[in-house]
Amino acid sequence: MKKIVVLSLALVMVIGMAGAATFAYLTDSETSSGNQLAAGTLDLKTNDADGVSRTLYAVNMSPGATVGPSTITLRNAGTADGATLDIVFSYAESDGSPNTADKTADETAAMMEVITLDYGGSSLLSSNISDVNVNGYKDVEDLKNSSLTGLSGIAALSTKDFVISVRLRSETGNDFQADGITMTMTFTLKQ
Amino acid sequence: MKPVWFLSLAAALGLALFSSLSVPVAAEEPPTVDLVLGGTGAVPWAIGNVVPGDSGISTVTLSNIGSQAGMVTIWISNISNTEGANPESETGNTAEPGELSAYLTLTASGANLSTVNFSLPATIDDFPHNASDTKHIYINYLPAGGTIDLDWEWRLPPATGNDVQGDILSFTINYMLEELPPLPTPTPTPTATPRPGGGGGYNPPEETPIQIPTSTPASTVIPAVTPAPTSTSTPSPASTSTPAPTATTTPISPEQLFDITVTLDDSVLEESSDLTVRTRFESFGTVPTWVDLTFIVLDESGQEVYRTQDGITVETEFNYWKEFSGLKLVPGYYVMVVNTLYNDNVSDEFRQDFSVQAKGSAFPWYYVVAALEVIGAAALVFFIIFIMMRRRNRRSRT
Numbered sequence: 001m002k003k004i005v006v007l008s009l010a011l012v013m014v015i016g017m018a019g020a021a022t023f024a025y026l027t028d029s030e031t032s033s034g035n036q037l038a039a040g041t042l043d044l045k046t047n048d049a050d051g052v053s054r055t056l057y058a059v060n061m062s063p064g065a066t067v068g069p070s071t072i073t074l075r076n077a078g079t080a081d082g083a084t085l086d087i088v089f090s091y092a093e094s095d096g097s098p099n100t101a102d103k104t105a106d107e108t109a110a111m112m113e114v115i116t117l118d119y120g121g122s123s124l125l126s127s128n129i130s131d132v133n134v135n136g137y138k139d140v141e142d143l144k145n146s147s148l149t150g151l152s153g154i155a156a157l158s159t160k161d162f163v164i165s166v167r168l169r170s171e172t173g174n175d176f177q178a179d180g181i182t183m184t185m186t187f188t189l190k191q
Numbered sequence: 192m193k194p195v196w197f198l199s200l201a202a203a204l205g206l207a208l209f210s211s212l213s214v215p216v217a218a219e220e221p222p223t224v225d226l227v228l229g230g231t232g233a234v235p236w237a238i239g240n241v242v243p244g245d246s247g248i249s250t251v252t253l254s255n256i257g258s259q260a261g262m263v264t265i266w267i268s269n270i271s272n273t274e275g276a277n278p279e280s281e282t283g284n285t286a287e288p289g290e291l292s293a294y295l296t297l298t299a300s301g302a303n304l305s306t307v308n309f310s311l312p313a314t315i316d317d318f319p320h321n322a323s324d325t326k327h328i329y330i331n332y333l334p335a336g337g338t339i340d341l342d343w344e345w346r347l348p349p350a351t352g353n354d355v356q357g358d359i360l361s362f363t364i365n366y367m368l369e370e371l372p373p374l375p376t377p378t379p380t381p382t383a384t385p386r387p388g389g390g391g392g393y394n395p396p397e398e399t400p401i402q403i404p405t406s407t408p409a410s411t412v413i414p415a416v417t418p419a420p421t422s423t424s425t426p427s428p429a430s431t432s433t434p435a436p437t438a439t440t441t442p443i444s445p446e447q448l449f450d451i452t453v454t455l456d457d458s459v460l461e462e463s464s465d466l467t468v469r470t471r472f473e474s475f476g477t478v479p480t481w482v483d484l485t486f487i488v489l490d491e492s493g494q495e496v497y498r499t500q501d502g503i504t505v506e507t508e509f510n511y512w513k514e515f516s517g518l519k520l521v522p523g524y525y526v527m528v529v530n531t532l533y534n535d536n537v538s539d540e541f542r543q544d545f546s547v548q549a550k551g552s553a554f555p556w557y558y559v560v561a562a563l564e565v566i567g568a569a570a571l572v573f574f575i576i577f578i579m580m581r582r583r584n585r586r587s588r589t
Contacts, residue, residue, distance in 0.1 A: 025369055025370040025371075026222060026223065026224045026257070026259060026261075026369070026370040027224065027261075027367055027368065027369045027370065028224050028225050028226045028257070028367070028368045029226070029365060029366065029367040029368070030226050030227070030228045030365075030366045030368075031363050031364065031365050031366070032228060032232065032233055032234075032235070032251065032363065032364040032365075032366070033235065033269065033363040033364075034235035034361065034363070035235055035236035035361060035362050035363065035364065036235065036236060036237055036238070036359065036360065036361040037236065037238045037239075037241055037291065037295060037345065037359070037360045037361075038238070038239045038240065038241060038275065038357075038358070038359045038360070039240075039241050039242065039275065039289075039291055039347070039355045039356055039357055039358045039359070040239070040240035040241060040242045040356070040357075041275075041276055041356045041357045042242070042353075042356065078356075079239075079240050080240055080242045191242050191243065191244075
């Protein structure tokens with residue numbers, strides 16, 4: 001009787017294996033592993049520090065006085081090339097005291113002629129800045145109202161210098177005594 | 192006879208009997224499917240410094256060096272997102288994990304490629320992540336000895352922004368070649384069609400080479416299928432109407448000819464949405480051919496209750512699975528009519544009966560039959576063993 005049980009079990013196993021082998025479809029798998037994609041970085045630094053804005057103080061100036069030239073080194077510390085650079089100028093009133101005849105920031109900026117505005121060794125004054133306020137020269141107010149976009153970019157791990165200097169016009173009158181502005185330049189590097 | 196001989200004989204008989212009840216297997220060579228990857232896409236991708244707007248293509252060659260045709264299921268696994276360098280300009284989520292897989296899109300293109308429940312291009316996150324995923328991407332036919340080039344195109348959309356700066360994505364692409372289930376024989380018989388040249392079964396041209404005299408200009412157009420006077424599934428080759436060959440002949444092949452077979456995955460359905468029609472094309476032509484497919488469901492009275500139309504391009508062999516996930520039919524008996532039209536004027540019609548059972552009424556007869564087969568086989572072998580043992584006992588008594 002024991003033999004019959006053993007034989008029956010063996011038979012069931014054989015039939016099961018045969019059935020599984022017959023009903024299972026053949027498969028073969030292959031893998032393509034270790035695929036990796038890494039995103040690049042675009043990291044603009046000014047004078048080798050984080051932050052994309054720099055400030056120029058034009059205060060306590062007398063007629064004919066100059067601020068600058070001030071050089072800001074722009075570095076692309078990322079791995080991807082920056083294709084274009086945008087620069088935006090803004091300013092705020094920064095007056096001294098006493099200030100008997102207070103002039104606005106725009107009025108003060110209009111008296112500050114831009115002497116130097118270089119980027120990457122080329123002047124931007126002639127090609128990128130226009131005399132928006134039509135006062136006969138290119139001043140800080142004109143910088144604010146001009147479009148400085150789409151300038152040449154900075155390759156990965158490369159630098160370009162930005163240089164600026166401004167002069168308070170010699171014909172500036174006494175009404176501007178103690179008036180000053182603080183200029184902010186914001187740089188945006190784009191891929 | 193010793194028990195070991197009884198056991199061997201019984202096992203052999205059992206195997207032979209069971210095998211005869213299931214799929215016959217060629218005796219000389221065991222069937223195999225063997226997938227081999229090649230091309231640039233088979234080596235690990237190492238793509239760095241990807242920025243929004245970037246894209247690229249990596250081609251993987253899939254070769255079935257086995258003896259059986261199969262279909263290839265593809266999925267992406269082992270997706271790993273790492274937050275890389277965090278430059279000051281990176282915005283959004285700067286903590287682990289990275290976000291690249293949520294933005295990077297992949298698309299695959301190649302012969303016989305299909306997707307189910309998702310469309311390409313898709314982000315890596317949206318791809319199927321295992322073979323049993325509800326989403327599928329597969330190459331529905333890879334013949335034995337055949338090769339298909341699959342182009343993987345990755346793209347980081349321009350609108351991605353700074354969120355992914357420095358992020359690193361790694362993943363594995365899996366390819367599983369699975370033997371295609373054999374088509375039932377005989378294949379469905381095309382019904383009569385009024386149009387000439389119904390292209391059901393055409394003998395490969397090498398058996399009856401079409402020959403034209405060399406004096407015939409090379410640009411002469413010889414119709415691929417000669418219109419037959421009556422509808423038939425076997426078109427006559429053009430050679431029957433060409434002049435007798437001269438001493439020097441040039442064989443030509445019809446450009447667009449198919450063998451077409453249509454089968455239902457299951458003809459007894461619990462839900463009409465389970466209906467799946469498989470249309471298999473085997474091309475003997477030489478050019479990719481556009482085929483219009485019309486699927487019509489007729490009810491018991493012959494009234495049309497559903498119709499849909501698809502179009503596909505067939506280059507060589509192609510299996511087209513049509514699913515009807517949105518189909519709602521009341522329980523009853525139906526006919527699936529599949530019309531194929533290609534080469535402007537070659538049409539075929541195939542009909543297959545099916546039924547939709549009231550819920551709970553569909554009985555799994557297949558399993559009952561299979562179980563009975565197994566039990567029968569076991570009983571037969573058991574009976575043989577019993578007879579042999581009884582004889583042995585008698586002999587030992589005498």
